[in-house]
Amino acid sequence: MKIFLFIVLYGVVTVFAQAPATISNCCSCEQFSEAQGKQLRGLLQEEASMLREGMQRMCPKKDNKWHKIRNITSALVCFSAKGDNPGLFTIDREGFVAAFKLVHVSGQVSCENPGCNSTVASYKSNWGCSFDHPYIGPTPLGTFITTKSKRVLFPREKFIRDKSKSTWYALPGFEPDSPFLVFHDFSNPDFFHRGQQLQLWYGEDLENVNEENNSGKTCVEVYAWYL
Ligand SMILES: [Ca+2]
Numbered sequence: 001m002k003i004f005l006f007i008v009l010y011g012v013v014t015v016f017a018q019a020p021a022t023i024s025n026c027c028s029c030e031q032f033s034e035a036q037g038k039q040l041r042g043l044l045q046e047e048a049s050m051l052r053e054g055m056q057r058m059c060p061k062k063d064n065k066w067h068k069i070r071n072i073t074s075a076l077v078c079f080s081a082k083g084d085n086p087g088l089f090t091i092d093r094e095g096f097v098a099a100f101k102l103v104h105v106s107g108q109v110s111c112e113n114p115g116c117n118s119t120v121a122s123y124k125s126n127w128g129c130s131f132d133h134p135y136i137g138p139t140p141l142g143t144f145i146t147t148k149s150k151r152v153l154f155p156r157e158k159f160i161r162d163k164s165k166s167t168w169y170a171l172p173g174f175e176p177d178s179p180f181l182v183f184h185d186f187s188n189p190d191f192f193h194r195g196q197q198l199q200l201w202y203g204e205d206l207e208n209v210n211e212e213n214n215s216g217k218t219c220v221e222v223y224a225w226y227l
């Protein structure tokens with residue numbers, strides 16, 4: 001803002017300095033004529049336009065850094081809530097990844113069948129369980145990204161409720177039915193090589209805990225943020 005004011009003032013001073021050569025009888029006038037005022041406004045608008053263009057060149061718009069991971073076998077990555085059925089996806093670009101985004105496309109998963117007599121209609125959701133569940137409710141997210149050897153990459157450990165059994169967590173800003181889920185750790189990015197396989201798991205299925213009463217399948221698109 002200070003720069004803008006400086007340049008506008010500079011423009012006005014320049015106009016005044018140039019005025020005797022370009023505007024006749026300026027020095028003898030106490031007020032500008034209509035034609036002189038119009039010329040001054042034109043010069044100021046020209047200065048402002050040049051300033052705007054200069055600032056846009058100095059601060060170019062950043063590109064969107066989300067890279068969609070394109071699977072060879074299928075466009076969507078689907079994982080089930082039980083039966084050792086993770087979704088598989090393959091890294092198609094080598095580099096350091098600071099974040100993953102999972103965009104929900106179809107399907108839902110359930111952590112439990114509430115039963116006919118329950119007042120709860122369903123524990124289905126996009127990413128885990130439900131706020132209504134008596135135990136899981138406070139930490140209702142249950143979708144994990146792991147390596148091929150089932151080592152959990154995301155969410156980071158600090159978000160997980162029971163670290164000995166990595167099945168449930170809460171993530172600030174996200175709910176069981178959020179349209180997408182973002183995991184990020186820009187201070188500790190992970191390096192992946194092209195062709196490396198990663199997996200998407202339902203937590204109870206990953207840990208083989210209470211998975212018998214689960215059901216459903218969620219399908220997503222996977223995006224990675226490369227540094
Ligand atoms: Ca269950």
Ligand SMILES: [Ca+2]
Binds near residue numbers: 084085205207209
């Ligand atoms: Ca399992």
